[in-house]
Amino acid sequence: MSIEDNSGVRPGVRPRGMSDADRERPWGLRESYLFDRNVIAEIQRAAREGIYDIRGFGAKRRLPHFDDLLFLGASVSRYPLEGYREKCATDVVLGTRFAKKPLELKIPVTIAGMSFGALSAPAKEALGRGATEVGTSTTTGDGGMTNEEREHSKTLVYQLLPSRYGMNPDDLRRADAIEVVVGQGAKPGGGGMLLGHKISDRVAEMRSLPKGIDQRSASRHPDWTGPDDLEIKIQELREITDWEKPIFVKVGATRTYYDVQLAVKAGADVIVVDGMQGGTAATQDVFIEHVGIPTLPATRIAADTLQELGMHRKVQLIVSGGIRGGADVAKALALGADAVSIGTAALIAMGDNSPEYEEQYRKIGSSAGFYDDYQAGRDPAGISTQDDELAARFDPVVGGHKVANYLRVLTLEAQTLARACGKSHVHNLEPEDLVALTVEAAAMAKVPLAGTDWIPGSNGSL
Amino acid sequence: MAVVASETAELEVVDLSTTSVRELNQRLHHLAGGAPGPRGFRILNPSGAHALACGLDAEIDVEIEGHVGYYCAGMNKLATVRVHGNASTGIAENLMSGRVVVEGNVSQSAGATGRGGLLVVRGDASSRCGISMKGIDIVVGGSVGHMSAFMAQTGCLVVCGDAGDALGDSIYEARLYIRGSVAGLGADCIEKEMREEHVTQVAGLLEASGIDADASDFRRYGSARQLYNFKIDNAGAY
Numbered sequence: 001m002s003i004e005d006n007s008g009v010r011p012g013v014r015p016r017g018m019s020d021a022d023r024e025r026p027w028g029l030r031e032s033y034l035f036d037r038n039v040i041a042e043i044q045r046a047a048r049e050g051i052y053d054i055r056g057f058g059a060k061r062r063l064p065h066f067d068d069l070l071f072l073g074a075s076v077s078r079y080p081l082e083g084y085r086e087k088c089a090t091d092v093v094l095g096t097r098f099a100k101k102p103l104e105l106k107i108p109v110t111i112a113g114m115s116f117g118a119l120s121a122p123a124k125e126a127l128g129r130g131a132t133e134v135g136t137s138t139t140t141g142d143g144g145m146t147n148e149e150r151e152h153s154k155t156l157v158y159q160l161l162p163s164r165y166g167m168n169p170d171d172l173r174r175a176d177a178i179e180v181v182v183g184q185g186a187k188p189g190g191g192g193m194l195l196g197h198k199i200s201d202r203v204a205e206m207r208s209l210p211k212g213i214d215q216r217s218a219s220r221h222p223d224w225t226g227p228d229d230l231e232i233k234i235q236e237l238r239e240i241t242d243w244e245k246p247i248f249v250k251v252g253a254t255r256t257y258y259d260v261q262l263a264v265k266a267g268a269d270v271i272v273v274d275g276m277q278g279g280t281a282a283t284q285d286v287f288i289e290h291v292g293i294p295t296l297p298a299t300r301i302a303a304d305t306l307q308e309l310g311m312h313r314k315v316q317l318i319v320s321g322g323i324r325g326g327a328d329v330a331k332a333l334a335l336g337a338d339a340v341s342i343g344t345a346a347l348i349a350m351g352d353n354s355p356e357y358e359e360q361y362r363k364i365g366s367s368a369g370f371y372d373d374y375q376a377g378r379d380p381a382g383i384s385t386q387d388d389e390l391a392a393r394f395d396p397v398v399g400g401h402k403v404a405n406y407l408r409v410l411t412l413e414a415q416t417l418a419r420a421c422g423k424s425h426v427h428n429l430e431p432e433d434l435v436a437l438t439v440e441a442a443a444m445a446k447v448p449l450a451g452t453d454w455i456p457g458s459n460g461s462l
Numbered sequence: 463m464a465v466v467a468s469e470t471a472e473l474e475v476v477d478l479s480t481t482s483v484r485e486l487n488q489r490l491h492h493l494a495g496g497a498p499g500p501r502g503f504r505i506l507n508p509s510g511a512h513a514l515a516c517g518l519d520a521e522i523d524v525e526i527e528g529h530v531g532y533y534c535a536g537m538n539k540l541a542t543v544r545v546h547g548n549a550s551t552g553i554a555e556n557l558m559s560g561r562v563v564v565e566g567n568v569s570q571s572a573g574a575t576g577r578g579g580l581l582v583v584r585g586d587a588s589s590r591c592g593i594s595m596k597g598i599d600i601v602v603g604g605s606v607g608h609m610s611a612f613m614a615q616t617g618c619l620v621v622c623g624d625a626g627d628a629l630g631d632s633i634y635e636a637r638l639y640i641r642g643s644v645a646g647l648g649a650d651c652i653e654k655e656m657r658e659e660h661v662t663q664v665a666g667l668l669e670a671s672g673i674d675a676d677a678s679d680f681r682r683y684g685s686a687r688q689l690y691n692f693k694i695d696n697a698g699a700y
Contacts, residue, residue: 049694164556168556212691214691214692222575222593222612223555224551224552224571232513233533239513242488243484
């Protein structure tokens with residue numbers, strides 16, 4: 001869909017965004033809030049195509065988020081650390097509960113699971129290179145582990161997904177941790193999806209599927225249902241890997257209080273909670289925008305649940321979904337996370353949606369800053385594609401370095417905020433350091449509305 | 463670890479009433495890559511324990527004398543595991559190679575996502591037998607429950623008895639051979655012609671399994687391949 005022309009819609013794509021030209025309309029023409037041009041275009045598209053809109057990226061609607069929180073820097077009653085001289089540590093250890101070999105990361109930001117299939121092999125390699133350069137981990141995805149990824153990732157988390165594509169005990173043993181994926185924030189309760197044009201020979205072989213078919217992964221695991229089974233499944237994974245590897249359990253944020261309790265009961269070393277802003281390679285738009293809860297409340301609920309169980313910092317908490325800058329990192333940690341995970345932001349750091357490719361984005365009916373058709377496999381930046389020609393545009397060494405740079409900035413920014421709050425470790429940030437700008441965020445993060453002592457719903461004021 | 467026989471003997475006996483599952487599995491894992499040690503194991507008193515003899519990677523024979531819990535022989539390579547009893551959920555899940563034989567009945571998700579090797583169940587298998595199978599061959603002497611071979615990708619499921627409802631739902635390229643009745647076929651699963659090559663394939667699998675049945679009595683089911691690419695006209699099939 002061209003951003004300048006919302007009257008015509010190309011098949012399969014819903015118009016998103018509006019140019020300045022769109023806004024320049026005669027006075028007196030009033031656009032409906034309820035039926036704005038995006039809504040009208042989508043109704044027209046649905047009527048024409050008879051199928052839901054599938055796209056990548058994450059939720060695009062406005063949601064309460066970390067932007068709605070502010071830090072209270074040090075003042076007379078608090079003592080800051082010197083910004084450039086005093087140490088503010090960022091290391092994090094994941095998997096201290098049961099694993100013989102916990103992960104020791106230098107920064108509290110990890111790379112989330114993204115599949116080989118959704119992404120090109122060089123893109124996966126770049127994520128490994130970037131993570132390794134700064135001493136953090138990266139994660140496989142719904143498509144198995146590639147050699148490029150393993151080779152270039154010092155610390156690699158291997159996902160166990162319902163599809164079990166490419167799952168094998170050798171990769172399990174050469175992984176540094178195992179992540180049992182129950183769900184993801186973009187589509188809690190939904191399975192994976194990889195459309196036929198991205199099933200290349202190599203992807204098909206790794207997944208034991210015919211080439212070119214639409215691959216719709218199951219939403220439930222094939223050999224366990226419910227928390228009691230999960231406990232036994234985790235036991236099996238530990239037995240196969242001789243209790244060496246940390247076991248993560250990843251859930252999309254929905255009934256976070258119960259999910260965290262059950263994951264702890266099932267024996268997880270680490271819990272990953274992915275809020276509804278979490279990205280995806282291909283999911284129905286209706287799923288992305290209407291299922292799950294935002295990362296902000298999910299973070300606080302998960303941390304509080306671990307506190308309630310006496311397991312905070314014993315079972316580590318990773319949150320993801322909409323982490324963009326060091327402020328998001330610091331706020332998530334202040335609310336109780338041990339680390340955060342990034343996906344979409346890492347792709348952007350590597351070149352996704354770069355203005356450099358504007359002309360080519362236009363050719364496929366999109367624009368830099370709006371591209372979300374990861375499912376289509378025609379990514380001009382050569383990242384979300386299996387087309388060899390497109391993938392060749394992407395240099396994994398350069399891309400990896402960009403990811404590393406970006407991770408460094410996230411860390412520096414988080415340290416800056418932590419020092420301002422007087423913390424010698426980013427983990428010392430706490431909810432007491434935060435206030436909220438909106439009533440919603442105050443209620444969800446359980447911190448006071450700025451300038452008040454009012455925490456809606458938790459101190460009897462409401 | 464209570465080892466009854468000497469470690470240099472051909473057969474090592476491990477009694478799970480005095481040895482932990484962890485010790486047993488560690489012992490078996492140490493034999494990976496052709497490491498020296500006995501090539502035969504006899505496991506006593508399994509008592510329904512979970513994750514027994516899983517993650518093996520050695521050409522060894524493991525005889526389990528009794529019932530086993532979940533995920534017995536899960537993700538194994540090369541080994542032969544024989545259960546002289548019944549098995550719970552996920553026997554031989556994600557099997558890579560080698561062989562797993564259960565003398566009794568098995569619970570749900572037998573051979574789930576298996577990528578190679580052979581699973582033989584002499585009794586019946588419950589629901590979801592062969593779910594998401596990716597190359598494993600499964601031979602069941604009795605019947606299988608509902609949703610068997612759901613999203614089955616490759617490999618063969620041979621059932622000497624009957625199949626429950628929704629057989630082969632959303633199946634890919636796996637071959638299903640059923641001798642008895644089929645309560646119902648799942649989405650995109652159809653009966654297909656049983657040609658000579660298929661009779662030969664079934665005969666080979668029956669022989670490898672030590673099950674006496676006439677291969678020509680079986681009927682073949684597989685994918686109609688109508689749901690391989692999403693078409694809105696098929697929405698009613700989901």
